[in-house]
Amino acid sequence: MRYLFLLLAAALLAACDKPPPASAPAALTSPEGLHAHSALFEREVIRVTERVHVAVGFGLANSIMIEGDDGLIIIDTMESVEAATEVLTAFRALSDKPVAAIIYTHNHADHVFGAAAFAEGGEVPVYAHDTTAFHINQVVNIVQPIISTRSMRMFGNHLDDAGLVNAGIGKALRLSPQSTLHALPPTRTFADRLTVNVAGIELELIHAPGETDDQILVWFPEEQVLFPGDNIYQAFPNLYTIRGTPHRDVTRWVNSLDLMRSLGAEYLVPSHTRPVAGATAIQALLTDYRDAISFVHDQTVRLMNHGLTPDQISTQLTLPPHLAEHPWLQEYYGTVAWSARAIFNGYLGWFDGNPAMLRPLPADDRARAMAHLAGGTEALLAQAQQALEEGAAQWALELSDHLTALLPGHEAVPQLRSQALQVLGEAESNPNARHYYLTEAAEVRDGLVPAFRMRTPTAFLASLPIENYLDAMPILLKAEETLENTEHIGFRFTDSGKSFTLAIRRGVAALTPGETKGAIGTLVTTEQTWKDIAAGERNFLLTLAGADLAIEGSRTGLLRFLGYFERR
Incomplete structure (x- = not known):
């Protein structure tokens, strides 16, 4: 019985028997805007206030240090022990006080799996929402194989630097076969609100569902510092993530942002991207961010109630110009189109209302029908190749779905599919989509990425x-x-x-x-x-x-x- 339970510890299936091509593909290109976005992730420890510092650029997420009278509070702990150790070394250049508490803003791997490094071999209380342990187990122990495969694609973990420019909300998810994942189980949990005093620092922990149901915000009233977790970062939010996720109730996300607005923060320190100072700037930012989410929700529901399908809504819904041009709402992580589809599904489920989709043809039958319309399988292949040559890479990719079913083993089909994926990936500014395209292109072209698994400390196994x-x-x-x-x-x-x-x-x-x-x-x-x-x-x-x-x-x-x- 060998059912691994660590998130992102699985591989992208087994290696393909087909040998790699003799010549390497041309060097990858990428949009200039994506390169400019990387400036957000320059590695440094930023001083927010005298007692608050945030480590940016050490991995996918930030880790935050609050210095108390006789101890440190760490908010979020990176994706691995190795990444966390580098952050701790940087924090130790500022303070040698012991870590007195760890706070998880939510259950995602890049916020919890480096925790053991901050404990430094001792016992440290871990604060989290009372559902966080459940959500960790739900992902890593129930749907881990498929989430692992899709996450590795989405975050570009199998791409080189030319492919992985940045991960949208961080430089990269720093996981490899050498990584050690060691979360510490939450020991101090709460449902709605919890006021704590650690090392002379009073903090208020507040349940604020958004990107995850267990999301919390941390409020430091004495210095007016707000730690919002992943409910805001400098990119359009992942109201849906293509790696896969349970439904995210975006109305609760809007409510959480309204709660943040009511606090009147002087400093905003997200768990991704860089901090913001100034009450006026923060209030405007939180307002625009919540309005963008609310607009996508409200207009999706409006169009849904007019009978439009997810395909129709996702192709016509755009943010108002003042939000579409906002530097914190560029589609470097989530997209409006993906969000509209997820909102529709959250209300009405998978059926789009079109009776043709109730019992659609099996993929093989649909492929044969498409070939018949084109005048035969070879004619369909020729049409797909022509589409690619004319710059219609998306249509070529869709036709390659049919050709893969019709012509197994035909060397022209994977070549066509890989080329279409690479064209789409190179043109894509959204890192999640870019990585998925380019990783799939490599899988089709070169064979699947060899399996690997993370190192699992015995102490972590024992804690579950x-x-x-x-x-x-x-x-x-x-x-x-x-x-x-x-x-x-x-x-x-x-x-x-x-x-x-x-x-x-x-x-x-x-x-x-x-x-x-x-x-x-x-x-x-x-x-x-x-x-x-x-x-x-x-x-x-x-x-x-x-x-x-x-x-x-x-x-x-x-x-x-x-x-x-x-x-x-």
Whole structure:
């Protein structure tokens, strides 16, 4: 059982058998505006006030230090221990006081996985919303494989410097096979508001849902400093992200920005991009930002209520000129079009109202019909090649979907698709779209990127509840092999005294607390042993051969039962 649980720890599938081309592709180009945007991410520690400093440009996100009387408060902790260590070194040039508290503004990997570096081997309280641990587990333990694949594409982690100019809200997501991910579990949580006093600094933590449901803002009233997390940064916001996300309720995001406006901050220190000073400038910025989100929401709903489809809305909706030209609302992260689609889906779901989409033709049938219209498969290929030559790269890419189904193994099809993707990527100013195009182009042209995984400290594994591991098992069931099976096994953990039953009921797996009579067999071990096995740190069969794991009941039957579950 090897179901990895670390975000961004998976690969972009397996390597392709096709050898790479003999000649390298031409050097990549990119829009000048994207290069100019990189100026936001020059690496430095910026002094905001005498007691507040923010590290910019060390990774995708910022990390913030508040210096108290006898200790430091760290807000957000970078994406890896390595990135966090560099930030801590920079902070240590300013203060040698111990870290007294860590605050997570939300659950995203670039804000939590460097936390252990700031703890410096000791125990440090970690403040977060009371749903943050749930959201971390939901992503990293349930949908991790697909989110990992799509995240690596979106952030350009497999591109060189020519491909990855910047990541829109930061220089880059600094993750590699050598990275160590070590979040610390939240220890001090709250639902709505929490006032804390750490090292003589009084802060107010306020639930402010927006980019994530668990988002919080941090308010430092004595110095009038607002830390908004990811609810504002210098780019049009990701009201939807192409790596995939649960629905983001943008009306709550607008409400959170209105809450921020009411505070009258003199300093705004986002968790991405650079800080802003001056109450008048901050008030105007927060107002324009909330108005942009509100406009996209309100006009999407208005057009939706007129019967327009997501395709129609996304192609005609544009911000008013004063917002479209705003330097904090350029589409270097989210886009208006993606946002409109997500808002429509949040209200009405996947069906756009067109009955032709209720039971659309399977992709292969649609491809054959398209080829028939073009006068045959070779004619369709010729049309796609002509479209590419005439600069219609998007149409060439769409036609390549059909050609991939019709002509598997035809060397002209991946060449066409790769070229179309590269043309689109080079012209794209939005880093998320650019990276996705260019990474897919490389995958098609050169074969898929080899697998890699992050290093997982044992202490981090030990900090996660055993339920996180077991709850992930039902989604790994190979249902087609168990449609006639009704059976169950038990788990008993000798160190914690916890026990569970994992049942298969004709294609469905279910986990329940406690042991149930009639089990095929029961696995008896410690929580840490099973965590190590589940995370791939130990081999199951080798462990079974030793003294750390035993089976009560049918050994053969239990192993057969576990064989119905996929491995990660």
